[in-house]
Amino acid sequence: MHRYRSHTCAELTRAHVGQTVRLAGWVHRVRDHGGVLFIDLRDHYGITQILADADSPVFGEVEKVRAEWCIRIDGEVKARDDELINPKIPTGEIEVYIRDIEVLGPAAELPLQVFGDHEYPEETRLRYRYLDLRREGLKRNILLRSNVIRDLRERMWQAGFTEYQTPIITASSPEGARDFLVPSRLHRGKFYALPQAPQQFKQLIMVAGYDRYFQIAPCFRDEDPRADRSPTDFYQLDMEMSFVTQEDVFAAIQPVLQASFERFGGGRKVDSAWPRIRYADAMKWYGTDKPDLRCPIKMADVSEHFRGSGFAIFARLLEQEGTEIRAIPAQGGGSRAFCDRMNAFAQKEGLPGMGYIFWREKDGELEAAGPIARNIGPERTEAIRRQLGLGKGDAAFFLGGKPEAFERVAAKARVEIGRELGHFEEDRFAFAWIVDFPMYEKDPETGKIDFSHNPFSMPQGGLEALEGDPLEVIGQQYDLACNGYELVSGAIRNHDREIMFRAFEIAGYTREEVERRFPGLAAAFRYGPPPHGGCAVGIDRMVMLLADEINIREVIMFPMNQRAEDLMMGAPSEPTNEQLRELGIRIIREED
Structure with a gap:
C-alpha cells in the first residue's frame, strides 16, 4: 500500500465496502457522539467520514486530533445505514472505521476556522492565506x-x-x-x-x-x-x-x-x-465608458429646457461654458418617497442632490409635481416628459454642471434607479x-x-x-x-x-x-x-x-492588501545594507 494513501477522500463508494484503505488529509471537523468519534477527513478532492469507537485499537490517539491536523489513517470501508446516507457528497454512502492513525502534521490554535462560514477581517485572511485557501468558497x-x-x-x-x-x-x-x-x-x-x-x-x-x-x-x-x-x-x-x-x-x-x-x-x-457604442455616446447615455447594460435606462441631455427657465440653479449653470443638464428617466418612480430616496443617494455619493419631476394624475389630468416643475412651468415640463417618453407614475432625475463633475454619480444613480424599480436583469452578462x-x-x-x-x-x-x-x-x-x-x-x-x-x-x-x-x-x-x-x-x-x-x-490566490502589502510574506521589505551597496543605491528617508 502507498505510504500515504490508497484513495482520495472523494473516491470511496459502496463498491469499496469491506476493503482496507489508507486515506490522508486534514481534519475538517470532529463530532463526539457519546463514545463514538466521527471525523470529516478532507483533502483536495473531497470529504470522507471516518470514525472510531472504544473498540478501535487507536481510539485514544483519535481522541487527541483537532481541527486542521494533517493525518493518515488506515481503516475498513463500511456502508452507512440508509437513514444516515449523505447525498450531498460523493462518499455519502460509506464511512471508514479507523484501525490505525498517524499524525503527519499537528496544527496550532487556529487564527481562523476553516469549517463553516465565519467572517474574518481581511487582514487576518491575508496574513493566514494558506488557511483561508482551505475554505470552501475561496x-x-x-x-x-x-x-x-x-x-x-x-x-x-x-x-x-x-x-x-x-x-x-x-x-x-x-x-x-x-x-x-x-x-x-x-x-x-x-x-x-x-x-x-x-x-x-x-x-x-x-x-x-x-x-x-x-x-x-x-x-x-x-x-x-x-x-x-x-x-x-x-x-x-x-x-x-x-x-x-x-x-x-x-x-x-x-x-x-x-x-x-x-x-x-x-x-x-x-x-x-x-x-x-461610441465613447461619446456611452458617456452621454450612461455616464461611464463601461456601462452596465443590465439596466436599460439611458440618460438624455435636457439642457435646452432649462436655459432661461425659472429654475435659477440650472439656468445659471448653463450660462457657464461646458455645462449641461442631464436627465435620468425613471419609469415607475413617480412617488415623492422614491424621489427623496434617490436624492439622498446622490447626497451620499458626494453631490448636493438630484432634482426631480414626477408625474401623477390629478382631477383626471396628468400633472407634473416637484420643486423643479413648479419653477419651470407646465410647457417646459411637458417638453421634458415627451423627450423622455414618460407618463403617469413616472419620474425624471436631473444633474447639472460640467459632465466630468457629475457623471460618476449619474452612472451609479442610473443603475440604482434601475435596480430599485425592477428594470435590472441580475442574472445576465451584458456586453x-x-x-x-x-x-x-x-x-x-x-x-x-x-x-x-x-x-x-x-x-x-x-x-x-x-x-x-x-x-x-x-x-x-x-x-x-x-x-x-x-x-x-x-x-x-x-x-x-x-x-x-x-x-x-x-x-x-x-x-x-x-x-x-x-x-x-x-x-x-x-x-x-x-x-x-x-x-x-x-x-x-x-x-x-x-x-x-x-x-x-x-x-x-495570494493577493496584496489595500496598501499593496503582502502580510503573509512580509513584502515590501527593507533591503540589507549589503544589497544596497551591491546595487549602488542609497535610500533617502522621508522626514517625519
Missing part, C-alpha cells in the same frame, strides 16, 4: 480561475492562435500607470522595469511575421488599489493579429469569451449580441464594445496634452488627423464592457513610424526621445511592419464576474 473561486484559464487557452489554440512568452524584465514604457523598477547590479545606476503589459513585444512579434499570437500574461503596474483592480500585478489573455481591422479582432475574441462565459456562468444568460475613444486628453490644471488611452494606437485618419485639434482626434481603440466593468481593452496599432513620431510629438515627446525610450519598436518599424491589432482580456476581472464576487482579491 477554494471554489481559485479552481474556477484555473479552469477558466485552461478553457481560454484551449479555445485560443482552436481558433488558430499560437502561444508565445514575452520577457518579464524589460525597459520602462508609458502604459498609463507607474512602473515597478528593478535595479541592475551589472549596470549600476540603471534600472529594468516589470512590464505593464506585453504591448511592445507583441507588436514586435507581428513585425517578425508570427501571426495570431496569444499569451496568458502577467502584468505589473504600481497602481492605487480598487475593489476590481490589484495594486501590483494581474493576469490578462493577451492577443495580437496581423493584417486585421477592428472587426476582425472583434470576430476573433467574441466566440472565445462568449463560450467561456456560457460554460462557467452558472446558467446565467450570456448576451450574444454585443452592441457597438458592449465601446469604440471611437479620443486619442488625447488635456490636463485641466496644466493644460498639457497627453494620451488618454493606449499610446501605440493608430489614429483614425492617419497622419492627416494629427494636424488638427488633438482633442478631436479619434483613435482606433476599443474596450469591451461587461456588467459595469472594463473586461477587454485593445486597438489597431500604429505601425507607421512617421505617424508614431507625430502622435508622440503632440503628447510632448520629441522624435529623439521616442527612439530612445522605444528603440526596439522604432527600429523595427523601418523593416516592413504589417498592419496589426489586438486586445487583452483581464482574467482576474473575468473570474470575479463569473464567481459573482465584488472584490478581486476573492479570485486571486
Whole structure:
C-alpha cells in the first residue's frame, strides 16, 4: 500500500465496502457522539467520514486530533445505514472505521476556522492565506480561475492562435500607470522595469511575421488599489493579429469569451449580441465608458429646457461654458418617497442632490409635481416628459454642471434607479464594445496634452488627423464592457513610424526621445511592419464576474492588501545594507 494513501477522500463508494484503505488529509471537523468519534477527513478532492469507537485499537490517539491536523489513517470501508446516507457528497454512502492513525502534521490554535462560514477581517485572511485557501468558497473561486484559464487557452489554440512568452524584465514604457523598477547590479545606476503589459513585444512579434499570437500574461503596474483592480500585478489573455481591422479582432475574441462565459456562468444568460457604442455616446447615455447594460435606462441631455427657465440653479449653470443638464428617466418612480430616496443617494455619493419631476394624475389630468416643475412651468415640463417618453407614475432625475463633475454619480444613480424599480436583469452578462475613444486628453490644471488611452494606437485618419485639434482626434481603440466593468481593452496599432513620431510629438515627446525610450519598436518599424491589432482580456476581472464576487482579491490566490502589502510574506521589505551597496543605491528617508 502507498505510504500515504490508497484513495482520495472523494473516491470511496459502496463498491469499496469491506476493503482496507489508507486515506490522508486534514481534519475538517470532529463530532463526539457519546463514545463514538466521527471525523470529516478532507483533502483536495473531497470529504470522507471516518470514525472510531472504544473498540478501535487507536481510539485514544483519535481522541487527541483537532481541527486542521494533517493525518493518515488506515481503516475498513463500511456502508452507512440508509437513514444516515449523505447525498450531498460523493462518499455519502460509506464511512471508514479507523484501525490505525498517524499524525503527519499537528496544527496550532487556529487564527481562523476553516469549517463553516465565519467572517474574518481581511487582514487576518491575508496574513493566514494558506488557511483561508482551505475554505470552501475561496477554494471554489481559485479552481474556477484555473479552469477558466485552461478553457481560454484551449479555445485560443482552436481558433488558430499560437502561444508565445514575452520577457518579464524589460525597459520602462508609458502604459498609463507607474512602473515597478528593478535595479541592475551589472549596470549600476540603471534600472529594468516589470512590464505593464506585453504591448511592445507583441507588436514586435507581428513585425517578425508570427501571426495570431496569444499569451496568458502577467502584468505589473504600481497602481492605487480598487475593489476590481490589484495594486501590483494581474493576469490578462493577451492577443495580437496581423493584417486585421477592428472587426476582425472583434470576430476573433467574441466566440472565445462568449463560450467561456456560457460554460462557467452558472446558467446565467450570456448576451450574444454585443452592441457597438461610441465613447461619446456611452458617456452621454450612461455616464461611464463601461456601462452596465443590465439596466436599460439611458440618460438624455435636457439642457435646452432649462436655459432661461425659472429654475435659477440650472439656468445659471448653463450660462457657464461646458455645462449641461442631464436627465435620468425613471419609469415607475413617480412617488415623492422614491424621489427623496434617490436624492439622498446622490447626497451620499458626494453631490448636493438630484432634482426631480414626477408625474401623477390629478382631477383626471396628468400633472407634473416637484420643486423643479413648479419653477419651470407646465410647457417646459411637458417638453421634458415627451423627450423622455414618460407618463403617469413616472419620474425624471436631473444633474447639472460640467459632465466630468457629475457623471460618476449619474452612472451609479442610473443603475440604482434601475435596480430599485425592477428594470435590472441580475442574472445576465451584458456586453458592449465601446469604440471611437479620443486619442488625447488635456490636463485641466496644466493644460498639457497627453494620451488618454493606449499610446501605440493608430489614429483614425492617419497622419492627416494629427494636424488638427488633438482633442478631436479619434483613435482606433476599443474596450469591451461587461456588467459595469472594463473586461477587454485593445486597438489597431500604429505601425507607421512617421505617424508614431507625430502622435508622440503632440503628447510632448520629441522624435529623439521616442527612439530612445522605444528603440526596439522604432527600429523595427523601418523593416516592413504589417498592419496589426489586438486586445487583452483581464482574467482576474473575468473570474470575479463569473464567481459573482465584488472584490478581486476573492479570485486571486495570494493577493496584496489595500496598501499593496503582502502580510503573509512580509513584502515590501527593507533591503540589507549589503544589497544596497551591491546595487549602488542609497535610500533617502522621508522626514517625519
